[in-house]
Amino acid sequence: MTVQMIFLAFFGGAAMWFGVVVFRTHSMVRSALALLFSQTAIGAMFLVMQAEFLGVLQIMMMATEMSVMAIFMVMCS
Amino acid sequence: MSILVVLLSLAAGAYALAVIERWAVHGHLSLTGPAWAALALMGQESLLARKSDWLFFELGPVLLLVAGLMAVAVIPLAPELIITDLATGALFLNAALAYVLVALIMAGWGPNGAYAMIAGWRFLGQFIAYAMLIVMPITAVAMRAESLSTVEIVASQAQLWNVLYQPMGFVLFVVAAMGLAWLPPLDLPDATGELAGGVEAEYTGVRLAVLRLARMVIILALAGATVTFYLGGWLGPWLPAWAWSAIKILAVAAAMLSVGRYMPRIREARYLALSWKLGISLALANVFVVGVIALVVPI
Numbered sequence: 001m002t003v004q005m006i007f008l009a010f011f012g013g014a015a016m017w018f019g020v021v022v023f024r025t026h027s028m029v030r031s032a033l034a035l036l037f038s039q040t041a042i043g044a045m046f047l048v049m050q051a052e053f054l055g056v057l058q059i060m061m062m063a064t065e066m067s068v069m070a071i072f073m074v075m076c077s
Numbered sequence: 078m079s080i081l082v083v084l085l086s087l088a089a090g091a092y093a094l095a096v097i098e099r100w101a102v103h104g105h106l107s108l109t110g111p112a113w114a115a116l117a118l119m120g121q122e123s124l125l126a127r128k129s130d131w132l133f134f135e136l137g138p139v140l141l142l143v144a145g146l147m148a149v150a151v152i153p154l155a156p157e158l159i160i161t162d163l164a165t166g167a168l169f170l171n172a173a174l175a176y177v178l179v180a181l182i183m184a185g186w187g188p189n190g191a192y193a194m195i196a197g198w199r200f201l202g203q204f205i206a207y208a209m210l211i212v213m214p215i216t217a218v219a220m221r222a223e224s225l226s227t228v229e230i231v232a233s234q235a236q237l238w239n240v241l242y243q244p245m246g247f248v249l250f251v252v253a254a255m256g257l258a259w260l261p262p263l264d265l266p267d268a269t270g271e272l273a274g275g276v277e278a279e280y281t282g283v284r285l286a287v288l289r290l291a292r293m294v295i296i297l298a299l300a301g302a303t304v305t306f307y308l309g310g311w312l313g314p315w316l317p318a319w320a321w322s323a324i325k326i327l328a329v330a331a332a333m334l335s336v337g338r339y340m341p342r343i344r345e346a347r348y349l350a351l352s353w354k355l356g357i358s359l360a361l362a363n364v365f366v367v368g369v370i371a372l373v374v375p376i
Contacts, residue, residue, distance in 0.1 A: 027130065029186050036179065056165050060172035063179050064208065070182065071201055 007048045015041035028073045036066035080160050086323070087149055091293040094330055098293075101335040115286055123282035126188040137184025138280070138287040144180060145294030147173035152301035153228050155311050155318035166227035167215050170302055174211070174257060177295060178204045181266055181276055184288070188279030196275030200259065200266040202345050206352035207256035207263075213360035214246035214253075217367040218306045231310030236376045238309040245363045247307045249356060254299040255333055256348075258292065262340040263348065271342070300330035 018038035022031050039062035046055030095111035125131065150173075151166040153159040163169050178200060185197015219225050221242065222233035240247045256263040267275035280288055304310055304325040311318035313325075343351075 029133070029182075030130070033133075033179065033183065052163065053165050053168070056163075056168050056172050060168065060175050063172070063175035064204065067178050067182055067201055067204070071198055 004048055008045060011041045011044045011048060015039075015045070028077050029070050032066055032070035032073050035069075036062055039066065079158050082158060083149065083154060083160055086154065086319075087146075087294065087297065090297050090323075090327065090330075091290060093327060094293045094296060094334065095289075097327075097331045098334050101338055118282060118286040118289075121282040121285075123284055124279075126190060126279055129189045129279075130187045132187075133183040134187030134279075135284070137180050137187055138284050138291055140176060140183060141180035141291035142287060142294060144173050144176035145291050145298050147176075148298035149294065149301065151227050152298065152305055153231060153310060154301075154322040156228065158319060158322075159228065162226060162228050165225045167219055167225045167230065167306070170227075170298075171212060171215070174295070174298070177257060180291075184276050184280070185266070190279045192272045192274070192278045193276055196266040196268070196272050196278075199345060200276075202349065203256055203259070203263065203265050206345075206349045206356075207253040210249050210253035210352060210356045210360055211257060213357070213364060214243075214250040215306060217243055217246050217364045220364070220367055221371055227305050227310075231305055231312065234309045235312060238312075239307040240309075242370070242376075243307075243363055243367050245359055246367070247303075249360055249363070250306065251303060251329075251333070253352075253356075254303060255337060258296045258299050258333070260296070260333055261337040262342045263337070264342065265345055265348075268342060296330055296333065297326065300326045300333060303329050 015038045018034045018041060021034040022038065025031050025034065040059055043055045043058035043062065046052075046058055049055075092111060095114075096106070096108060099110050100106045125134070148170050150160040151163055151169050153162070181200045182197045185193045185195075185200070187193075218230055218239055221239065222230040224230065224233075234242075252263075259266050265275075266272075267277050272278065277285060277288060301322075304322065308325050308329070310325075311322045313321035316324075
């Protein structure tokens with residue numbers, strides 16, 4: 001139980017930290033990929049909470065979506 | 078224990094693939110060639126482009142390697158010889174390989190060079206083409222096995238291999254896998270002679286060695302996935318299970334590395350049109366046919 005809590009806190013912290021990085025960086029691509037890693041950390045939180053399918057799905061979907069978003073951010077800025 | 082065995086066989090497989098690729102490209106077989114090439118890369122100066130995004134530049138090849146290793150983790154070499162038998166193994170494989178795209182975009186954006194950047198974004202376009210054709214054939218495979226676990230999928234092929242049960246899905250999956258591993262004729266991100274190496278153009282030294290190793294690992298993972306989903310994994314007579322896995326994976330990887338070299342490189346617009354208009358219709362038809370067969374004749 002405690003190990004689960006530690007991992008949950010770690011990934012939760014990582015998700016929040018990357019979420020802050022999205023607004024702190026000046027590079028559009030870095031911003032988009034920081035959002036990706038924030039979402040991936042949330043996927044890892046699902047995995048820690050033993051919601052395996054949801055976690056793997058989150059990790060898979062976000063990789064592609066955020067990459068597509070990155071190119072639109074670069075093209076439109 | 079099985080982690081160590083899988084990693085050692087992975088290293089041996091990656092070396093064998095490097096030998097085969099040199100054979101396919103240069104036309105002569107050299108067993109020590111890749112070792113000397115790797116040593117030469119280790120001794121080369123690692124250049125860093127001016128005004129580069131150093132974080133992406135360093136992280137790109139490493140993320141590529143990690144994605145390949147994660148994909149290998151769910152591929153069974155024998156009934157017990159698998160790093161982790163996840164209940165969602167087939168989906169996890171997709172999730173891991175989705176990060177190939179992220180790694181290539183990072184490696185393309187990082188060095189602040191025109192060729193590399195074009196190549197990185199090009200791979201995003203290529204991704205739009207192959208993504209659906211990786212996932213939809215796996216759907217049909219999972220429908221037959223009634224499970225996403227890779228071990229269950231291999232066990233479901235005891236009567237008849239999936240390559241005979243759903244040949245259309247096999248062809249679509251192999252072509253899409255070649256797109257994912259950017260093998261010729263779908264090698265848009267490192268189009269030699271057009272983008273001067275593309276993503277690899279600005280990499281030198283140890284970083285280039287990691288990039289090439291990661292690509293070998295990804296090709297092995299995709300060959301392993303093809304064998305697991307369509308060619309009956311470890312199943313086969315006389316020989317032990319691991320030997321069948323090794324033979325099949327190396328054969329599929331060698332075919333993927335060498336066959337496409339005799340075709341002209343495809344333009345990305347044409348590749349996208351073919352994938353969406355022809356490929357996805359065929360993949361949906363495949364899902365439908367497999368569903369009907371699975372309901373009518375359960376084998």
